[in-house]
Amino acid sequence: MEHIKDGSVRAILANAGNANACTGEKGLENARLTSEWVAGELGIKAGEVLVASTGVIGAQLDMDRVEKALPKLVKGLSPEGIPEAAKAIMTTDSFPKISLSQGEAGGIPYHILGIAKGAGMIMPRMATMLCFILTDIRLGTPELKRILSSSVEKTFNRITVDGDTSTNDMVLVMANGLAGNGVLNKADHEEFQRRLIHVMTDLATMIVKDGEGATKVVHIHVKGASTGSDSTRAARIVANSFLVKTAFYGQDPNWGRIMAALGRSGIHMEERDISMWIDGVKIVEGGLGTGVDQEKKAAEKMAHSEFSLIIDLNQGKYEDQIVTCDLTHEYVSINADYRT
Amino acid sequence: MEHIKDGSVRAILANAGNANACTGEKGLENARLTSEWVAGELGIKAGEVLVASTGVIGAQLDMDRVEKALPKLVKGLSPEGIPEAAKAIMTTDSFPKISLSQGEAGGIPYHILGIAKGAGMIMPRMATMLCFILTDIRLGTPELKRILSSSVEKTFNRITVDGDTSTNDMVLVMANGLAGNGVLNKADHEEFQRRLIHVMTDLATMIVKDGEGATKVVHIHVKGASTGSDSTRAARIVANSFLVKTAFYGQDPNWGRIMAALGRSGIHMEERDISMWIDGVKIVEGGLGTGVDQEKKAAEKMAHSEFSLIIDLNQGKYEDQIVTCDLTHEYVSINADYRT
Numbered sequence: 001m002e003h004i005k006d007g008s009v010r011a012i013l014a015n016a017g018n019a020n021a022c023t024g025e026k027g028l029e030n031a032r033l034t035s036e037w038v039a040g041e042l043g044i045k046a047g048e049v050l051v052a053s054t055g056v057i058g059a060q061l062d063m064d065r066v067e068k069a070l071p072k073l074v075k076g077l078s079p080e081g082i083p084e085a086a087k088a089i090m091t092t093d094s095f096p097k098i099s100l101s102q103g104e105a106g107g108i109p110y111h112i113l114g115i116a117k118g119a120g121m122i123m124p125r126m127a128t129m130l131c132f133i134l135t136d137i138r139l140g141t142p143e144l145k146r147i148l149s150s151s152v153e154k155t156f157n158r159i160t161v162d163g164d165t166s167t168n169d170m171v172l173v174m175a176n177g178l179a180g181n182g183v184l185n186k187a188d189h190e191e192f193q194r195r196l197i198h199v200m201t202d203l204a205t206m207i208v209k210d211g212e213g214a215t216k217v218v219h220i221h222v223k224g225a226s227t228g229s230d231s232t233r234a235a236r237i238v239a240n241s242f243l244v245k246t247a248f249y250g251q252d253p254n255w256g257r258i259m260a261a262l263g264r265s266g267i268h269m270e271e272r273d274i275s276m277w278i279d280g281v282k283i284v285e286g287g288l289g290t291g292v293d294q295e296k297k298a299a300e301k302m303a304h305s306e307f308s309l310i311i312d313l314n315q316g317k318y319e320d321q322i323v324t325c326d327l328t329h330e331y332v333s334i335n336a337d338y339r340t
Numbered sequence: 341m342e343h344i345k346d347g348s349v350r351a352i353l354a355n356a357g358n359a360n361a362c363t364g365e366k367g368l369e370n371a372r373l374t375s376e377w378v379a380g381e382l383g384i385k386a387g388e389v390l391v392a393s394t395g396v397i398g399a400q401l402d403m404d405r406v407e408k409a410l411p412k413l414v415k416g417l418s419p420e421g422i423p424e425a426a427k428a429i430m431t432t433d434s435f436p437k438i439s440l441s442q443g444e445a446g447g448i449p450y451h452i453l454g455i456a457k458g459a460g461m462i463m464p465r466m467a468t469m470l471c472f473i474l475t476d477i478r479l480g481t482p483e484l485k486r487i488l489s490s491s492v493e494k495t496f497n498r499i500t501v502d503g504d505t506s507t508n509d510m511v512l513v514m515a516n517g518l519a520g521n522g523v524l525n526k527a528d529h530e531e532f533q534r535r536l537i538h539v540m541t542d543l544a545t546m547i548v549k550d551g552e553g554a555t556k557v558v559h560i561h562v563k564g565a566s567t568g569s570d571s572t573r574a575a576r577i578v579a580n581s582f583l584v585k586t587a588f589y590g591q592d593p594n595w596g597r598i599m600a601a602l603g604r605s606g607i608h609m610e611e612r613d614i615s616m617w618i619d620g621v622k623i624v625e626g627g628l629g630t631g632v633d634q635e636k637k638a639a640e641k642m643a644h645s646e647f648s649l650i651i652d653l654n655q656g657k658y659e660d661q662i663v664t665c666d667l668t669h670e671y672v673s674i675n676a677d678y679r680t
Contacts, residue, residue: 022611024612057595057597271362
């Protein structure tokens with residue numbers, strides 16, 4: 001927070017395995033010291049270094065290991081190092097997450113490259129994830145900040161694995177201006193944001209796909225809500241329900257559990273107005289099941305590794321989407337065994 | 341709701357396996373019809389019959405089976421039938437839940453006998469549970485209602501298995517006055533409520549013990565909150581966290597996850613003021629871990645089938661308790677397989 005204030009950063013040091021969270025004053029000192037060490041090695045200012053930590057909460061960093069690793073890390077810096085960096089930040093992730101988009105502004109090409117890590121403790125605002133995005137576009141800090149914030153809202157703030165928010169998370173965009181483009185017009189801005197959202201959606205979906213123990217990615221789409229917050233709330237409650245998520249795992253179009261989750265969400269709804277579809281197969285109409293045949297068809301759709309659940313509340317014009325995953329035996333294994 | 345309005349009930353018909361929820365007008369008609377059939381068999385009024393259904397949501401009752409079963413059920417009525425009734429209302433429960441308390445009012449003995457069912461979809465207000473309590477005390481309907489409501493708040497509304505509230509739940513107390521006691525004085529009232537709370541706590545704890553797949557019962561006690569709602573909210577968020585519950589299962593005193601859950605609860609807290617104990621073993625002091633030795637001791641406590649987690653926020657004088665269980669492989673098995 002201290003170092004990001006002025007909007008300028010030249011280096012990130014990320015460590016995986018230890019979150020440096022709930023470590024008190026000593027943890028803060030260690031973070032500052034790490035920045036100084038990195039700055040010393042690179043010949044830049046400590047305020048230009050960001051530190052990102054992810055892993056177990058409540059343990060102090062092993063500063064000897066950090067200090068010893070630094071010269072080698074700096075020596076190994078290379079434009080080809082991105083895939084290695086994407087691997088290095090993994091904790092319970094099973095695969096590295098990288099996404100790239102290339103655009104043009106006034107005939108000048110630019111790039112947006114993002115890497116991310118995250119698999120559990122995933123829930124909006126924003127959860128145990130780190131995402132570093134590099135772009136060579138030339139764009140002012142206030143504009144970049146505005147575009148980033150609204151893009152996070154549409155991407156990383158619309159996924160969940162287990163509803164457990166984290167002590168540690170970060171989405172960072174660094175723009176160095178090397179593309180050499182001129183001042184962006186409105187269309188350029190829009191294209192840049194579209195591409196940024198594409199990269200972030202890509203990474204966000206990878207995080208859910210890699211959700212701890214997940215075997216299925218489910219796109220939950222709530223429409224017909226009477227307010228925007230109703231649509232978001234309904235989608236989140238359904239997306240985080242233990243019972244809905246185990247039903248996804250069991251490939252069971254158990255719409256009663258979805259209805260129960262909607263019922264406890266506190267949104268404005270009328271049971272008899274609700275319709276639901278799984279990958280286009282209608283399983284609920286007017287608050288009632290559409291029958292065994294339809295459920296059988298829906299169960300077939302749920303055998304796929306990715307499907308959608310559309311809930312139409314039929315109360316108004318607002319809608320929202322959350323990407324979630326199923327709750328599996330493997331999730332329990334990972335989290336009962338992690339750490340000890 | 342129609343039949344309970346006047347406060348007088350003489351019979352309950354409960355069925356397990358089908359919740360008769362989200363079944364629209366036809367479901368409501370079936371419920372009314374069932375009451376009429378029961379009333380006919382017993383020679384009482386339909387308005388004196390309550391129906392309670394629990395099980396799969398969204399399927400219509402098989403009315404033929406209900407109709408055929410009734411004469412046999414009525415013929416089988418017996419004062420010794422309570423244990424059988426406790427068994428008959430089970431769904432995913434693994435054992436019947438019965439509790440009894442005997443008291444005296446003005447030298448006259450009375451009894452409070454409760455049966456309950458519930459194992460999953462358990463979360464305050466009140467979840468997939470049925471609880472029928474019979475007492476022979478003589479007590480007016482308004483007083484009984486007041487005592488029941490405040491007792492539910494302290495018992496069934498303070499447990500959770502998975503945070504999923506239900507479409508179906510009921511706690512009912514029926515008092516027939518056969519004890520023949522006179523008007524109760526203040527001490528009698530207090531004793532009755534204490535005994536009722538004892539029976540309800542007993543049943544509520546059994547529900548958590550029998551939580552789907554649960555291997556551990558955990559008593560979460562949040563104290564030192566600045567408001568009453570903060571203490572309740574903090575206890576509930578911790579009690580329902582996927583990650584805290586899997587850590588309980590793994591017997592891992594992973595207080596970082598508890599801290600993370602508190603952090604997202606939105607309550608007033610200061611990390612550096614927080615202390616935590618597991619069965620009397622201090623694992624956090626001033627927001628920091630107390631070290632590996634203490635964690636090892638705490639892990640030993642967590643090997644038991646029941647233990648407490650005390651969280652002192654050190655912000656004020658409010659406190660609350662929630663009883664929860666761990667999240668296990670078996671929970672996932674039960675709920676991925678239930679229904680299909």
